[in-house]
Amino acid sequence: MSKGKFGEFGGTYVPELLIPALEELAEAYDKYKEDQEFQDEFRYYLKEYVGRANPLYYAERLTKKLGGAKIYLKREDLNHMGAHKINNTLGQVLLAKRMGKEKVIAETGAGQHGVATATVAAMFGMDCEIFMGAEDVERQALNVFRMRLLGAEVRSITDGTATLTDAVDAAIKHWVENSEDTFYLLGSVVGPHPYPTMVRDFQSVIGEEAREQILAAEERLPDYLVACIGGGSNAIGLFHPFIDDEDVKMVGVEAAGLGVDTDKHAATLTKGEKGIIHGYKSYVLQDDDGQIMPVHSISAGLDYPGVGPEHSHLRDSGRAQYEAVTDQQALKAFQLLSEVEGIIPALESSHAIAYAQQLAPQLEQDQIIIVNLSGRGDKDVYSVADQLGVEI
Amino acid sequence: MGRIGDTFTKLQQKNEKALIPFLMAGDPNLELTKELVLTAEENGADLLELGIPYSAPLADGPTIQKAAQRSLAQGTNLTAIFKLVEDIREESELPLILMGYYNSIFSFGLEKFVKRCAEAGVDGVIIPDLPPEEGAELQELSTELDIILLLASTSNQTRIEKVTDLSSGFIYAVSTPGVTGARAELSTEVKKTVTKIKDIKDIPVAVGFGISSPTHAQQIGEFADGIIVGSAIIERIEKNLDLLERDKEELIAKVSDFISSLKEPLTKL
Secondary structure (H helix, E strand, O other): OOOOEEOOEEOOOOOHHHHHHHHHHHHHHHHHHOOHHHHHHHHHHHHHHHOOOOOEEEOHHHHHHHOOOEEEEEEHHHOOOOEOHHHHHHHHHHHHHHOOOOEEEEEEOOOHHHHHHHHHHHHOOOEEEEEEEHHHHHHOHHHHHHHHHOOOEEEEEOOOOOOHHHHHHHHHHHHHHHOOOEEEOOOOOOOOOOHHHHHHHHHOHHHHHHHHHHHHHHOOOOOEEEEEOOOOHHHHHHHHHHOOOOOOEEEEEEEEEOOOOOOOOEOHHHHOEEEEEOOEEEEEOEOOOOOEOOOOOOOHHHOOOOOOHHHHHHHHHOOEEEEEEEHHHHHHHHHHHHHHHOOOEOHHHHHHHHHHHHHHHHOOOOOEEEEEEOEEOHHHHHHHHHHOOOOO | OOHHHHHHHHHHHOOOOEEEEEEEOOOOOHHHHHHHHHHHHHOOOOOEEEEOOOOOOOOOOHHHHHHHHHHHHOOOOHHHHHHHHHHHHOOOOOOEEEEOOHHHHHHHOHHHHHHHHHHHOOOEEEOOOOOHHHOHHHHHHOOOOEEOOEEEOOOOHHHHHHHHHHOOOOEEEEOOOOOOOOOOOOOOOHHHHHHHHHHHOOOOEEEEOOOOOHHHHHHHHOOOOEEEEOHHHHHHHHHOOOHHHHOHHHHHHHHHHHHHHHHHHHHOO
C-alpha cells in the first residue's frame, strides 16, 4: 500500500536503495510526532532560538495605498536568520539527533534553506554539507558565505541547469550512498514520503500563530491567505491550520518569470502536467517526452519545476487557487513594500505581495488578507540593484 | 515463459551465467545503438538492457547521466526507441529490456507503453524509481511484459519477500549502495541477498552496479545467474567518440571486445 498520498499525488517514487532510509525516517517521525518531550523541545527552541511567535503586522500604510482590504503581514522575515525555513530545519535536526545521525545534508536554491540548515547544524554540533546549483552559488554569494561561516561545506553543482532541481538530484544521490550516518534535511514540502507531511507539520506553526493572532486582533478569520510558492512550504505552513475554515480563501502565488506563455517561468501549477519528480507525483514542468524543463524566476527560491504534492491536490480539489506573477511585478512589489512599510521583503515573498497588490483593491475595506512575508530581502539587494541598473 | 525466462533456462542447462550489457539508446545515435546491440549479441550478450534517456536520472552516476545527455541532444524519445526495437527485432531474438525512469513512461501513457512493448518486441522493463508500492497499475497492465524489480544488500527480509513476490523475469540485485558507475573494487556483500531471494522463489538473480572488469564478472558469476554491465561499457563508447565519423568499425570493435572479455569467465563456471 502506497503511503503519503494527497489525493493521487505524493507517494514514494525512489530507487530501492533509498527505501530503507525513508522507512527509518517515516517510522521515527511517526514516533516523535506524538512524543510530548520532542514537541516541547521543538516549541522551546522555536521560542528561545528562532524568536517566535513573530508578529502578524497590520500593514496600515500599504492598506491605505491600495485602498481595499486590510493587509496583514505574517512576519517570518523576523525569524532568526530571516526566513521561515528555520521552522523546518529546527524540527528536522531535532529528529536527526534522536535518530542518532551525525551528519546532515541539504539542497538549497536561494540559499535560505542552506543557511537555515547550516545554522541548526552549527547549533547542535553536527557536520553539514550543502548542495547548491552553481548558478545559484553565483547569484547568492552572500548566503554561500553565510553557510561557510556557519561551518558548512557548500558543494557547487554544475549538472543540468545548475539550479535547485540539480542540487536536489545531487543531494538525493549522495544520500543513497551515505544514508547510514547521514540525515537528508529536505527544505520544502516536496520529495518522497514522509517529507511533504513532516515539513508541513513543522511549518504549520506559521498558520497556527496567524490564526490566533488574527482572532485576537479582529475577532474573525481572514478572507484570504496569500503566499508565494516554489516547493510550497511557507504556503502550506500558513494554509494548513485554516484548511477546515471553508470561508478562508487560499491563494498560492507562483513565479511567472518573463511570462507564463514564454519558456522562462516556474509556474508549475499554472502550466505543468502531472508527472513524477524528485520521488513524488505532482504537477511538473516537463516537455512532451516527460523531460523536466529548465525553469526561470528572478527569485532563486521559486525556481523549481515541481511543486509540493499537497498543493497539486488542493488545486485539483478546488480548495486553494494558484496564480502567477512576473519578475517585473515582483520587483515592483519589492520596492513598494520597502518604500511604504520600511520592510525589504525577499524576492520570493515579493511575489505574494505583488498578488495582494492586485487583490486588495478588488475587495471591501472590511475584508482581510493575510500575506505570508516568508523572508527578508537583504540577500536580494544585489540582484535587485542589478535589475534596476544600479551599481553597488 | 517469454524470451527472458527461456534464456536463463537455456544458460542454466549449459552451466553458463548471463551477460547483460546496458546501452543507452541513442548514445551517440540510434543507428549506432542498433549496430552495437547486434554486435553485442555476437560477442556474448545473452540479454540486453536499453536505456531510455532521462534528464534527471536519480539512480545513475555521471557516466550514464552523460550518455543520456548525449542521447537527448539527438532528440531520442520513447517513440524512436520502439522503432529501434522493431528494427532490431527484424534481425535478432535477443531478449531486450527497457530501463528508464517512471516519468518517461508515465508521460508516454502506461497503457500505450505496454501495448508498444508487446508490438515492438520488448521483453521486460526496469524502472529504478518505481518501487512495488507505486507500481500496481503497471503490474496490472503488464501481463506479458516482465517487470524486473531491484533489491539491495541493505534490503531487509520483509522487503526481499515483497519484491521477490512481485518481480518477474529476473531480479536485479544492486551490488553496492549508491548510484551506477564503474568501480575498482567490488563488494560481494550482495551474495547474502541473492541467497535470501533463492530461498523464497526460484527466480534468476542478476547483479549490477559497479561491475567493470572480467575479474568482477568472475566474482559475481560465482553466485549470481547473471551480471549487468553499464557504465564500464559506456566509458568505452565515450572514450572513443572521436572514432564515430572516422572509423566506426573500430569504435564498435572496442566495445565488442570488452563485451566478449566479460562473457568469457561466465562460460567457465
